[in-house]
Amino acid sequence: MTSSARPALSALTVGPRVRPRLVLAAVSALAFSVSLPATAMAGTPAGPSLVTGATTATLVLQAPEAQLGALASAHGITRSDRRSRLATSVPSAATRSAAVASAAALGLTVESSSAWSVVVHGKASSITRLARSGRVAGASLSVSPSLVPAASSVVLGGGRQLDWQPASLQQPHYGADFRAAYTASSASPPVGASRPIIATLQFSGWNNSGELAVEAANLGLPAPAPSVYTAVSVDGAAPNLDDGNDGSGEVALDQESIYATNPYADQRAYFAGSTVQNEIDAYNLIATDALSSRGIMALSISWDVCEHDSNNLVLGAQEVASVHAAIAKVVAAGVTIFAASGDDGATCYDGRPGVSFPASDPLVVAVGGTTLMTPGPVETAWGAVDNTAQSGFSGSGGGQSVLFPRPAYQATAAPAAVGRELPDIAADGDPATGFPVYHDDGGTPPNGGPGTYLVGGTSLSSPISAALMVAELGSRGITTGGVGDIHTVLYSAPAASFRDITVGSNNGYTAGPGFDMVTGLGAPNWQLLVNQLVAAPTVSVPPVNASRTVPVTTAVPGGQTIGHWVTGYGTPPACGNATGKPTTPAAVTVPTDGKFTIWAAGYTSNQTCVIASTTTTVDTTGPAAVLTARLSSPVGHKISYTWTAADALSSVATVKATVLRNGKPVWSAQGTGGGSVVLPGKLGSLYQLVVVATDSLGNASTMTRTASVAFDDRNFALSGTWARAASKSAFGGSVIVATRKGAAAHLTAYGSTFTLLTRTCSTCGAVGVYVDGKHVRDVSLYSKATRTAVSLRLTTFTTAKAHKIVVVARGTKPAHSKGSAVFVDGLLAT
Numbered sequence: 041m042t043s044s045a046r047p048a049l050s051a052l053t054v055g056p057r058v059r060p061r062l063v064l065a066a067v068s069a070l071a072f073s074v075s076l077p078a079t080a081m082a083g084t085p086a087g088p089s090l091v092t093g094a095t096t097a098t099l100v101l102q103a104p105e106a107q108l109g110a111l112a113s114a115h116g117i118t119r120s121d122r123r124s125r126l127a128t129s130v131p132s133a134a135t136r137s138a139a140v141a142s143a144a145a146l147g148l149t150v151e152s153s154s155a156w157s158v159v160v161h162g163k164a165s166s167i168t169r170l171a172r173s174g175r176v177a178g179a180s181l182s183v184s185p186s187l188v189p190a191a192s193s194v195v196l197g198g199g200r201q202l203d204w205q206p207a208s209l210q211q212p213h214y215g216a217d218f219r220a221a222y223t224a225s226s227a228s229p230p231v232g233a234s235r236p237i238i239a240t241l242q243f244s245g246w247n248n249s250g251e252l253a254v255e256a257a258n259l260g261l262p263a264p265a266p267s268v269y270t271a272v273s274v275d276g277a278a279p280n281l282d283d284g285n286d287g288s289g290e291v292a293l294d295q296e297s298i299y300a301t302n303p304y305a306d307q308r309a310y311f312a313g314s315t316v317q318n319e320i321d322a323y324n325l326i327a328t329d330a331l332s333s334r335g336i337m338a339l340s341i342s343w344d345v346c347e348h349d350s351n352n353l354v355l356g357a358q359e360v361a362s363v364h365a366a367i368a369k370v371v372a373a374g375v376t377i378f379a380a381s382g383d384d385g386a387t388c389y390d391g392r393p394g395v396s397f398p399a400s401d402p403l404v405v406a407v408g409g410t411t412l413m414t415p416g417p418v419e420t421a422w423g424a425v426d427n428t429a430q431s432g433f434s435g436s437g438g439g440q441s442v443l444f445p446r447p448a449y450q451a452t453a454a455p456a457a458v459g460r461e462l463p464d465i466a467a468d469g470d471p472a473t474g475f476p477v478y479h480d481d482g483g484t485p486p487n488g489g490p491g492t493y494l495v496g497g498t499s500l501s502s503p504i505s506a507a508l509m510v511a512e513l514g515s516r517g518i519t520t521g522g523v524g525d526i527h528t529v530l531y532s533a534p535a536a537s538f539r540d541i542t543v544g545s546n547n548g549y550t551a552g553p554g555f556d557m558v559t560g561l562g563a564p565n566w567q568l569l570v571n572q573l574v575a576a577p578t579v580s581v582p583p584v585n586a587s588r589t590v591p592v593t594t595a596v597p598g599g600q601t602i603g604h605w606v607t608g609y610g611t612p613p614a615c616g617n618a619t620g621k622p623t624t625p626a627a628v629t630v631p632t633d634g635k636f637t638i639w640a641a642g643y644t645s646n647q648t649c650v651i652a653s654t655t656t657t658v659d660t661t662g663p664a665a666v667l668t669a670r671l672s673s674p675v676g677h678k679i680s681y682t683w684t685a686a687d688a689l690s691s692v693a694t695v696k697a698t699v700l701r702n703g704k705p706v707w708s709a710q711g712t713g714g715g716s717v718v719l720p721g722k723l724g725s726l727y728q729l730v731v732v733a734t735d736s737l738g739n740a741s742t743m744t745r746t747a748s749v750a751f752d753d754r755n756f757a758l759s760g761t762w763a764r765a766a767s768k769s770a771f772g773g774s775v776i777v778a779t780r781k782g783a784a785a786h787l788t789a790y791g792s793t794f795t796l797l798t799r800t801c802s803t804c805g806a807v808g809v810y811v812d813g814k815h816v817r818d819v820s821l822y823s824k825a826t827r828t829a830v831s832l833r834l835t836t837f838t839t840a841k842a843h844k845i846v847v848v849a850r851g852t853k854p855a856h857s858k859g860s861a862v863f864v865d866g867l868l869a870t
Contacts, residue, residue: 096151096317097167099139099158101131112371112403112525146170157324159275159317211473212494213412214259215300215507221417222467224508224566225515228304230603236510236519239308239329239339239375240294240503241322244287246271246309247280247480248295255296255478258492261303269295272329274312274322290342292479293495294503298340300475301507304514308336316359323366330373330522337513337522338506339370341379341404342499344396346388347443360443364401371403374522378506380498381406381463382437385423386548386557393439393548399462400441403525406462407501408436408559409469410541421544421551421558422470422496434471435546437498438463438557449531453555463498464530466541466559467505471496475504505564512566516650517602518574529572530561537569538562574650577602579625579640581656584690586737588633588658592625594640602642602650609636612651618643633658633689659689662741663733669747677721679747684714685733693736700728702790703840724751726791726840726869750797750868756785760849769828771797771866778862779805781851791869792840795833796847798863801826805853805860809834810846820854821862831868 139158140150146169148162160167219226229235248271253263271279295307310326312318330336371377382388382396399406409422423435441459454461468474474496483489509526513519541551541559549557580593592607604618605625618641625640639653665685672678685695697715699707702725709715721727727747734740752772753764760783762776776785794811796819804821816835834845849862 095164095167096159096161099143099160099170101135101139101157112368143170157321159321210494211413212476213414213468213473214475215261215297215303217412217414218301218468218504218508219511221412221414221419222505222508222564222566223568224512226511227515229514229519230517232603233514233517233519234334235304235306236302236337236514237306237308237334238298238302238503238506238510239310239326239336240291240298241319241326241339241341241343242279242287242291242294242309242311243314243343244291245277245279245281245311246288246291246295249480251292251478251480252295252299255292256299256303258476258478259300261300264299264303267306268299269307269309272308272310272325274310274325275318277311277313277318279309279311289477289479289481289493289495290499293475293477293499294340294342296477297475297500298503298507301504302511302514305337305507305510316363320362320366323363323370326375327366327369327373330370330375335373335520335522336375337510337519339375339377340503340506341377341398342497342502344380344382344399344437346390346392346394347397347400347441348388348392348394357443360397363398364403367398367401367403371525374524376506376509376522376524376526377404378407378502379404380437380502381408383409383434383469383497383499384437385435385546386437386439395439395441395462396437397443399437400444400460402444402447402460402527405505405526405530406437406464406560407498407505408438408463408466408546409496409498409501410436410466410559410563411470411544412468412473417539419466419468419539419541419563421466421541421546423544423546423558424470434497436463436466436469436558438546438549438560440557447527449527450555453531453561461555461557463557463560464527465505465538465561465564467501467508467563469496469498469501475500508564508566509570512570513574516570516574517596523573526569526573529569530564533569533572537565537572539565577640577642577650577652579638579652579654581628581638581654584657584659584737586660586739588630588660590628590630590636590638590656590658592627592638592640594625594642594652596642604643606641606643607639609638611637612639612641612653615641615643615651630658633660635689657689659687659735659737660739662739663687663692663695663735665695665731665733665741665743667729667731667743667745669727669729669745671721671747671749677723677749678718679721679727679749680716680718681729681745681747682714682716683729683731683743683745685731687733687735689735690739691736692733694734696732698730698732700730701725702842703728721747721749723749724755724787724789724867724869725749746870748791748868748870750866751787751789752866753785753864755866756787756864759784759786767828767865770799771829775799775863775865777864778849779851779860781849781860783849783862784846785864786844786846787867788842788844789867789869790840790842792838793833793836793870794843794845795831795868795870796864797866797868798830798832799826799828799865800830801861801863802857803859803861804857805862806850807862808848808850810848811835812844818850820857822854822857824856829865 136153143150143160146166148160148166151159151161252269256263273279298307310322312322326339379399381399386393388394398404410419411422412419421436440457440461444460446457446460450461474494476492477495478492480490481488538561540553540562542553544551546558551558555561577594577596581590596602604621604623606621607625607628609628609630628638630636635655635657637653637655639651641651663685665683667683670680683697685692692712694710696710698705707717729745731743732740750771753774753776761780762778762783764774764776767775800821800823802824806818806820808818809816845867851860853860
């Protein structure tokens with residue numbers, strides 16, 4: 041926004057005027073215990089106190105603290121998942137009915153009941169009897185004095201007027217300035233995403249009467265739709281009724297700064313009365329609403345009470361425990377709570393050292409204040425001498441809690457601490473560098489009335505922090521399911537996630553490197569922090585695929601809205617441009633079998649990219665098998681087969697082995713691995729071992745190994761003149777020989793390749809070869825020297841089948857031969 045578009049500031053340009061004074065009537069109930077130091081219990085009654093007259097109290101139905109705590113810190117789950125998990129912690133209907141019945145039996149009137157509590161009204165003595173009876177299992181109640189000393193107050197976290205500061209040093213900041221300084225997105229939620237909701241808790245009314253619309257016009261922002269701001273009454277409180285203590289200015293600051301910082305969010309302001317019971321009821325209502333069809337993402341609280349007041353029974357230890365229990369329900373419902381750490385530095389508003397509650401609650405993000413100067417930005421801790429009539433010190437609230445021990449998440453940041461230290465983070469809070477609020481305080485100009493006032497304090501730091509986190513989440517499509525407690529992420533995030541503030545003090549503690557009790561961890565970089573908060577989408581693929589086209593499915597946690605997807609394999613790329621890419625993840629095709637990383641990049645409407653990946657194994661072939669065959673020497677009558685099967689990418693499911701003789705099965709077996717078999721061979725037979733191995737994906741491979749037992753010369757049918765002669769070197773111990781033309785030897789054999797077992801010599805002649813009645817070739821058996829056990833291939837076919845093989849003596853002398861003898865030792869069919 042240009043300077044010309046910024047509204048003119050009234051003469052009262054820094055800080056709200058008189059702070060509101062509100063009392064909390066301490067009527068509450070103990071929902072579950074919290075660990076409190078002994079100092080916190082000082083002066084607290086051991087049991088319910090007796091009171092007189094009629095009063096109202098709340099029976100808080102107990103919930104398991106461990107379950108709520110685990111759910112409070114759960115990130116990246118959808119609202120429906122959170123609702124179903126929280127349902128196991130919600131007290132049962134039977135418990136609620138028992139509480140109602142017990143109250144009615146004592147003459148008490150049940151004013152209302154919810155999933156978490158039952159509000160009763162009637163005689164104080166009856167309420168005390170109910171509290172002491174213990175007759176309501178799973179519920180608890182305490183009654184404390186209903187009147188509070190006048191010195192107590194709940195005050196704005198906002199700053200006071202620093203009238204000594206020259207106007208020339210005033211530097212107003214606007215929503216765009218906050219988004220730039222704290223690195224939060226200015227983009228709207230993706231198309232199709234709901235508007236997120238930011239809640240505030242208020243203890244004063246606000247007669248809005250269009251103030252939010254005037255502020256929007258002054259800032260050059262779109263006019264807020266009627267649905268943007270919703271006032272919610274708690275226990276009948278009047279949202280539009282100003283309490284007369286300028287509390288309405290606090291509400292105006294909250295709602296207007298939230299709208300300026302995040303105009304894409306809707307606001308729900310919960311207005312409660314000034315009792316602890318009202319406060320607890322407000323938290324219970326917020327927790328219930330957070331699980332509705334459109335949940336609440338964050339809650340900002342700019343009201344506080346000094347912790348040391350709790351030791352004086354203004355807010356007793358039991359009351360603190362009850363409020364803590366109610367806060368736990370809100371956070372478990374996915375709401376991140378931000379609270380102002382106070383504006384009086386290391387003291388409370390009464391000048392005594394101490395910190396503020398509920399900012400000190402370990403489930404609440406305590407927000408301190410800074411002095412923000414732009415451009416830069418340059419930030420220092422907010423703290424200055426206050427020269428107003430109240431005369432004191434204004435600055436970022438901080439210190440160590442006496443109510444809550446140091447939480448585990450602060451073990452590294454504050455190793456020497458006994459109690460919880462605050463703040464956790466910090467943002468602009470100096471009224472001189474604050475936010476221009478349009479408000480009509482009902483006063484008279486020029487010192488009051490309608491106008492634009494420069495306002496600060498941690499009352500500004502808290503709502504803009506809530507708005508900034510929700511803005512960054514919303515830009516990623518996370519608008520309906522919150523992330524709950526973020527402390528673990530804050531304290532474990534990389535140092536770059538914060539701008540460390542090392543200059544300034546709060547009149548008790550000094551800002552320095554790392555965590556300190558003035559600005560906490562520093563000024564957040566919300567983009568980097570949300571990267572830690574938001575779970576990335578997950579990619580799902582079959583762990584092993586029988587196809588090289590891998591189907592990809594994705595799950596988007598936390599209610600994110602992803603508009604486009606890019607998928608692939610290998611090393612995930614940096615974010616690119618998703619324009620024109622599919623709205624659903626496409627299958628990924630890989631080039632070979634093997635192990636691959638499959639990734640998916642999802643893009644929101646503003647091109648923000650989230651990348652997830654997983655691994656898969658692609659296996660499109662069956663197992664590999666190793667087969668061996670051995671015949672007894674030299675071509676003998678026993679056949680030994682062995683086989684093994686293995687798959688490098690997936691498991692072997694089945695291995696079936698079959699032995700065929702001349703094409704017909706004679707043996708088979710099935711298992712999941714290797715095996716062996718020894719079979720007697722029959723003369724003149726072709727044996728095949730066929731192994732079919734199948735992997736867990738159904739891929740099958742078939743391997744064969746053949747072995748043959750030869751025909752002996754005795755297996756031939758003879759015609760013409762043949763003589764048989766014994767021979768130690770011959771197959772079967774003999775050969776047949778013919779010298780006369782036309783002598784024939786024939787048999788039928790099964791196979792594809794046929795080989796004659798014969799002898800060659802210097803007196804050998806030639807044979808004619810006939811297959812199935814057709815002449816194939818003539819073969820000379822001449823050799824200069826005699827050779828026995830000669831294998832002579834006769835013919836080959838493409839497939840194995842039965843053929844009639846005939847060899848005929850030609851009765852002729854080949855060249856150089858001295859005779860015409862023809863020897864037949866056997867026939868090998870393979």
